[in-house]
Amino acid sequence: MIRKEEIEHIGWLARIELSDAEKELFEKQLSSILDYFAVLDELDTEDVEPTYHVIGIKDVVREDEPKEALSQSEVLRNAPKKEKGYFKSPRML
């Protein structure tokens, strides 16, 4: 059972502002979904290795050769707020 305070905490961790209605809705829905996920507890996976990559390739690397970057205007093109070639960010604190 996932409680509202937990949802608030996770909302903060995920940096998503949730409305009160959303918090209430999620409290119900997420609990039932998490209960569904708990079905995996039925399986004994003590000696099973996790699969992080389904095609088990390794050692993929590239040569240290520089290539052309994007132009400054391309980089900033979608920036909602910018100044003198920089992205403009809200204040930190």
Added chain:
Amino acid sequence: MKLDNLTAIDVVEGIKSGNISCEELVCEIYERIERSKLNCFITLNKANALEKAIEVDRRKNEEDYRRKKLLGVPIAIKDSISTRGLQTTCASKILEGYIPPYDAAVIEALKCEGAIIIGKTNMDEFCMGTTTETSFYGPTRNPHDLSRVPGGSSGGSAAAISACETVLALGSDTGGSIRCPASFCGVVGLKPTYGFVSRYGLIAYANSLEQIGPMASNVTDTALLLEVISAKDERDSMEVKIKNNAAMNYCASSLKWDEDANIDIDIDIDKEVKGMKIGVPKEFIEGVSPAVKKSVWNAVHKFEDSGAIVEEISMRGLNLKYALASYYIIAISEASSNLARFDGLRYGLRLGKDENWHTTFSKIRGEGFGEEVKRRIILGTYALSAGYYGKYYLKALKVRTLIKNEFEDAFKKQDMLAMPTMPFVAFELGERIKDPLSLYLADVNTVPINLAGVPSISIPCGFSNGLPIGLQLVGKHFEENEILKAGFVFETLSG
């Protein structure tokens, strides 16, 4: 010009022979789109497409143009794939107006082979959904019945092909997002082996599960498109560089290319089918609707009648409920991290007034993401958070190993597996969207394939009350050619 029944190969040959005008074709397509009630497209590329079409008509006799495999073929691109200079939104408010400065690898390949990009198709927001109902730009409708869903998340692409608003399309498949809409809309869709097609430029939902794949009205077009988009790419570490390029084999062996790059299909049906070992896993067929069950068995019997060895098998360790849980935990965990970059600083939604960094950021995401996306990010963050990593994410990855092993076991005896793509036909808009869990359960036949990373194709095999049913053929890793051949055989046998 009749758009219905026009295949990509028809277009390429018609343009090269002078029987088809690319400009006329593209104009007709846009007229159709304008009249459409389906809402297949989020963004249209009209000016650019027409310019390219005129160029194709003008230069088609030049040597390098004659060699282009998709010369003048109109193609629709799912809006989760990056297109340079053309708005890419992932059907989300948070990316409204985003114009990527780069093309995805598959787009580069398409442009190289002369394809004409018609526009960006509608989808579930950030690929999260099975019905294209979570899109910020409204749902897409099923061309066979406007009150029903087209499937998802590549619903726009599938519907566009079905309604002849495009000739080819690209989708992406994380847990069934190509195959489900292909099944619901009665078109062909293929999810390649994981690592077969470069993901560079695919806006990530679940990195370890997804692939870009071809969608078309027939199997041969699907093979042709797959061949083009599976070009090698250095920018995706997971893309397997040394591969037999199975599509190449198929095309080489059955699609004959003459000097002028005209295409001819040359395949001996009898030879292909005889002795083919097809397994039908009961876990995937016993829970589906009666109409679907009947249609899929009829399809499988067609293979049998032509000499294939069909066997009902059991993938004993594969309880589909475990596969679903494992899939969703992995997908949402990866997604919660992939979507952390949407903060309104470098692109995307930014609200009028800035407060401090963390508050501003949280408000933007609260405003810009739809409900399903928020739900999955919250769940995914939870699954990865301190104390829960072992219980959810790590556990899901271990279960994934078990599922992968099940497929490996099945493929020891079988050449491929056959089963329904979806447990039912298209349902009504609004019917399931209020109950997220019931929607997740609809993916039950498609997600195990993504967990194992094997290739799979959905081919139309019948109807129920006018609504299409899809047959799903699943192959071994990197044996796309086998399932394409089988699909082609089935198409031919079905007339």
Added chain:
Amino acid sequence: MKSESTNTNGVKIGLECHAQLITKSKLFCPCSTDYHNSEPNTHVCATCLGLPGALPVVNERAIRYGIKVALALNCEVQPQIIFYRKNYYYPDLPRGFQITQYDFPIALNGLVQIESASGGDGGRERGIRIRIRRVHMEEDPGRLVYKGTIDTAKYSLVDYNRSGIPLVEIVTEPDLRSPKEVRIFLGELRSILGYLSVFDGDLEGAMRVDANISVGGGERAEVKNISSYKDVERALSFEITRQKNLVRRGLKVTLETRHYDEVRGITLSMRTKEFEHDYRYFPEPDLVPIRISDMVSEIKGEIPELPDEKKRRFVSQYSIAREHANTLTYDINIADFYEEVASKMDAGLSAVWVADVLKGELNYRGISMREASKRVSADDFVAMLRYFKKGVITERGATEIIREMLDHGGKPDEIIKRKGLASIGSAEIEKAVLEVIKENENAVEDYRTGKKEALHFLVGQVMRKTRGRANPKDVSKWIEEKI
């Protein structure tokens, strides 16, 4: 492995050092790393900007450099490395996560030996062992520019040129006992990294340090944002004093992260909700494991004689003082220069002239040996020293030649002619001395009455007259004779 220490004041310091590697392209994308004097956001691509859909691919040379560093620090290189995502939010982090290493780093369990400055705090013995906990690779985030300080600025500006630059992170055990020791350690570390040719200490922001400090067995505080090598001692001294004051007042030090404000020289508490992190580490799904055991023996062969070893060899091989050896071996370019000179010239003399004079001139001009060697070759230096040894030029003349070569280039014999630096002969000295004696009767009188300073004055006058071309010792003798 226990560290040896006679710790009497309870200060424990552990460091996390981040050093930029000088590869040609970034760690996960092929953008050029040559961003230091460029306009903002001009060395950026889809990948290091974190555009949706872009993917990382690992730079092999960066990994090799990381292994090289690990070997030079006497670490155990691991068989396989795996990259992880560290999830947190900051404007300079374009993807909302940093690709780094967590389990499966490049190396573990290394060791660096440093010498304590004699009489350092806590009375530590010479030859202090600083254990290295781990060495791993990660990418640099972008750069934030504030108008003002972090807590007063109305907004920040962000430049992603630095985003994706390869970093090697070196984590020590808390074996350091004072800010001074930390400075010595960092000096040794920078020296080693320079020897490996994987690091350029002159570049701005090339090394950044976070420190964990505790006093008297209490809780530790982490101090972040020490961005310049020179700031380290100041930041740590402030923090130690702060903690000691708390303890003196009967208060406890809290386990927290503190931000170093370089303008005010203080550390500020960052214990607010914004800075609490749950990093939710998991393996980077877009990258595969990389096996590195096979690279080790080849890379080991590429490691040159390191500073510590070179220092000891210089002392024994050239019979020079330890202080000179320290100065000569800090920068491998100086060490190589010295050895070339010493191969053709008296080793002791060479040591003085390279370690004291040349190095002094370089410091004054703020240039590195690497830059200087474009103007001054070892052969030129040897030629100059030969003239000095023969007495053709005085000490002052020799210094003048060095300065001229550094500032304008040229060769010693040409400079001697052009600037008239040749020592003058006895006859000229005698003449000058007689003139000075004649012109300075008062001073001569002073000297006769026993005022020693008068002699210095008279010598100075002769030096002026001869424009420094006379050897002061000789002048002194002459004056005494003539008076």
